[in-house]
Amino acid sequence: MDKQLNLLYLSATDTTAKIVKEIAYGIGEPVKEYNITLPGDRQKELSFHNDEVVIIGVPVYAGRVPEFLTEYFVNVKGNHTKAVFLVVYGNRDYEDALLELEDIFEGNGFIGIAAGAFIGEHSYTGKLAAGRPDEDDLKSAREFGMKIKDKLININAHGKIEKLIVKGNYPYKERKYQQPVAPETNDKCINCGICATHCPKGAVDLVNFRVVDATKCIKCCRCVKRCPANAKAINQESFIQFTQGLIDKFSITRHEPEIFL
Ligand SMILES: Cc1cc2nc3c(=O)[nH]c(=O)nc-3n(C[C@H](O)[C@H](O)[C@H](O)COP(=O)(O)O)c2cc1C
Ligand code: SF4
Ligand code: SF4
CATH class of the missing domain: 3.40.50.360 (Flavodoxin domain)
Known part of the structure; x- marks a missing residue:
């Protein structure tokens, strides 16, 4: 071997x-x-x-x-x-x-x-x-x-x-760049800091965890899925519609x- x-x-x-x-x-x-x-x-x-x-x-x-x-x-x-x-x-x-x-x-x-x-x-x-x-x-x-x-x-x-x-x-397929969007933080946030220390791009502010730099964020959704309080989500309408379109088209097969x- x-x-x-x-x-x-x-x-x-x-x-x-x-x-x-x-x-x-x-x-x-x-x-x-x-x-x-x-x-x-x-x-x-x-x-x-x-x-x-x-x-x-x-x-x-x-x-x-x-x-x-x-x-x-x-x-x-x-x-x-x-x-x-x-x-x-x-x-x-x-x-x-x-x-x-x-x-x-x-x-x-x-x-x-x-x-x-x-x-x-x-x-x-x-x-x-x-x-x-x-x-x-x-x-x-x-x-x-x-x-x-x-x-x-x-x-x-x-x-x-x-x-x-x-x-x-x-x-290769051309990369399409969308308007920068990033997760927002709601009032359930318990200030644990997980989103900041776990972000693959260092896009969440290390002092104020509610602040996300949309120009750095890659929308990987790690912070959304790891937040223990369900406090982070990408709420922009364009993102919600895009995601719903994916579900409608690609969740069947x-x-x-x-x-x-
Ligand atoms: C920015 C972004 C773009 C994505 N593009 C595609 C895609 O083109 N096709 C697809 O089927 N899934 C796409 N996905 C979904 C991921 O490829 C998929 O959820 C993968 O399992 C994530 O891997 P991870 O859990 O290791 O991060 C995309 C996800 C993100 C965050
Ligand atoms: S992981 Fe969730 S609860 Fe913890 S600081 Fe980030 S947004 Fe707040
Ligand atoms: S979506 Fe990913 S890149 Fe954007 S702030 Fe959350 S963990 Fe960082």
């Missing part, structure tokens, strides 16, 4: 983290975790050797890899390091996110050996892909891990890796995980 299995992931509302860990469980090796969700965890450069494997997981934002992460990923280097690419999306579509993730890391010295697109409860609402990943998703993730393990044994025995082909198109090996 390879020297070290690593997990590198961002997961604002924990769905990506669950799937990354379940894939690793299926591979069955001890792991080293690099959770890059908080700004402080994205400060240092990382490099991996050719006898390591890295599972790289990100949520899909607008059919792409979250843009602010692409800036950080320049600092993550491989040296013929084997990689598993994972995108997690909210039952709408993942469009070009998986292809983009593969391109970024293969350009940084990694070699893709497997990839997957899984489904997680939508960041914006509990009414789209509610409760996912569920037991079936986690079983799929474990089975995917077992297949990766077999592939690694094969690669180590024969030394040959064929080019990994994933779904996606060029040019259940998407299933896709894997590429």
Whole structure:
């Protein structure tokens, strides 16, 4: 087996983290975790050797890899390091996110050996892909891990890796920028500070937790879902309508995980 299995992931509302860990469980090796969700965890450069494997997981934002992460990923280097690419999306579509993730890391010295697109409860609402990943998703993730393990044994025995082909198109889907919106705070706030210390972008003021910098906020909804008092919510009418449109259109058909090996 390879020297070290690593997990590198961002997961604002924990769905990506669950799937990354379940894939690793299926591979069955001890792991080293690099959770890059908080700004402080994205400060240092990382490099991996050719006898390591890295599972790289990100949520899909607008059919792409979250843009602010692409800036950080320049600092993550491989040296013929084997990689598993994972995108997690909210039952709408993942469009070009998986292809983009593969391109970024293969350009940084990694070699893709497997990839997957899984489904997680939508960041914006509990009414789209509610409760996912569920037991079936986690079983799929474990089975995917077992297949990766077999592939690694094969690669180590024969030394040959064929080019990994994933779904996606060029040019990548264009990122559309909406008016900045951000969560508001209601009177139930108990001033616990969780929203400020857990924000992946440092957008919540560290002194006055009611103040959110809309220009920094990425609408990941971590503060909304983690607030113990139900005090944070994105209330802007345009956001509410957009989210309702997603529920109406994409909550009927259940998407299933896709894997590429
Ligand atoms: C800004 C933003 C954009 C998103 N864009 C998409 C999308 O294009 N397609 C989709 O199906 N889900 C989309 N989602 C939902 C997330 O991809 C999904 O909920 C994912 O499970 C979140 O991962 P996490 O729990 O690890 O943060 C988006 C979420 C956010 C916050
Ligand atoms: S997490 Fe909720 S209760 Fe705690 S400070 Fe933030 S808004 Fe207030
Ligand atoms: S303030 Fe914005 S970026 Fe920060 S946790 Fe809340 S939704 Fe995410």
